[in-house]
Amino acid sequence: MSTQLIVKVHLDWTAPGHYDDEHSLPCRLGDGPTKMRDSQDRPCHLKCAEDEIARELYGRGQVLIADERVAPARPRGDR
Numbered sequence: 001m002s003t004q005l006i007v008k009v010h011l012d013w014t015a016p017g018h019y020d021d022e023h024s025l026p027c028r029l030g031d032g033p034t035k036m037r038d039s040q041d042r043p044c045h046l047k048c049a050e051d052e053i054a055r056e057l058y059g060r061g062q063v064l065i066a067d068e069r070v071a072p073a074r075p076r077g078d079r
């Protein structure tokens with residue numbers, strides 16, 4: 001009997017800090033422009049971030065709990 005490990009990650013990026021309506025920038029993983037931002041305010045597609053964490057979990061073979069939520073949007077010019 002074989003065992004298959006499936007790692008699926010779903011991030012909640014519904015907070016406004018994960019979306020920059022005004023600037024489309026190259027995804028940090030190099031697959032095109034995006035208006036999405038990761039928890040460190042870097043341009044990143046949601047799916048790219050989910051896949052990256054899934055690969056990391058699979059590679060480590062351990063559970064990692066990542067909190068990707070960001071604080072509520074700050075006023076412009078405060079970054």
Ligand SMILES: [Zn+2]
Binds near residue numbers: 034
């Ligand atoms: Zn991407």
